[in-house]
Amino acid sequence: MSNTVNWKDLVLPHILSLQAYSSARDEFSGDAKVFLDANENPFDEEQHNWNRYPDPLQKDIKNQLSEIKGIASSNIFLGNGSDEAIDLLFRIFCKGGESNVITCPPTYGMYKVSAAIHNVENIEVSLTNDFQLDVNAILNAANEESKMLFICSPNNPTGNSLRKDDIQNLLEKFKGIVVIDEAYIDFSAQKSWTHQLENYQNLVVLQTLSKAWGLASARLGMAFANQELIKILNKVKPPYNISGPSQKLVSDSLKNKKGFEEQIKSILAEKDKLNQKLQDIPGVKKVYLTDANFILIKINEAKSIYQKLIEKGIVVRDRSNVKLCDDCLRITIGTAEENEILITALSDI
Secondary structure (H helix, E strand, C coil): CCCCCCHHHHCCHHHHCCCCCCCHHHHCCCCCCCCCCCCCCCCCCCCCCCCCCCCCCCHHHHHHHHHHHCCCHHHEEEECCHHHHHHHHHHHHCCCCCCEEEECCCCCCHHHHHHHHCCCEEEECCCCCCCCCCHHHHHHHCCCCEEEEEEECCCCCCCCCCCHHHHHHHHHHCCCEEEEECCCHHHCCCCCHHHHCCCCCCEEEEEECCCCCCCHHHCCEEEECCHHHHHHHHHHCCCCCCCHHHHHHHHHHHCCHHHHHHHHHHHHHHHHHHHHHHHCCCCEEEECCCCCCEEEEEECCHHHHHHHHHHCCCCCEECCCCCCCCCEEEEECCCHHHHHHHHHHHHHC
């Protein structure tokens, strides 16, 4: 079964009729020796081509990702972090002062911030006590102005994957765009929803190279969607949203799939060790199951422990003010040495 809603009916009319900016690099493709079309500085002393504008559609990287992900390059949008894709989706589907979106806290905070930036109401429907989607509550909260539903799986900050059947139910019944944020999918045994794009025209999947690929500084996020929506995202984005140096760094890194796989294996092995050691520390009330590269723990006097760790030069994330996460700290999996330093410090405290 698929959603019967025509996603194009959700696109703001002025976006559908928008005439995209045409850059010099959009208007020329092929080989040339002399470039006098883009008002660039002609001098390239470092021989890196940094004096030239980068490929506005990042074709080489999309072709690499297409092979790695098993997804057609025409279904891939690249943004300056996943946050750019989130921002553009608000621009495409939401009208300030009228539209609303639904989020399911505790979850990634940027959905709510983007809603506020665009003057879009953010309807919050909490996860259940076991950090799963409350499908009926979400559908009951939705109305004709509900344009997007944001689902983070594996979820941040809880780390767990959300049930496949619940997500499928929402994809079929929610009358808007369903955005599934898979920033941590590479650490999970769960199958990506990117392979369901043909079945759900209202599905957008977000991923990133910041986590598993170790490229947080490069700021490259991915959105996967039907080809027509990808065209609209490319129409709305700034002309050169991914810099030349970032494109080169990313392209080189994607060639090292073996290194990527080895790092994932190492992180997951360290997670298992850290999980066990955390459970042996007095004061730790619960270590939550996680499909991500971090662990959420419930601990006595979380705020105090957080400050004492900082005094020892160790920074974790205090999530105790987040809904359903009272007295919780979120701990990223580090190297074996870093994890041991953390355990020693917690034991001392």
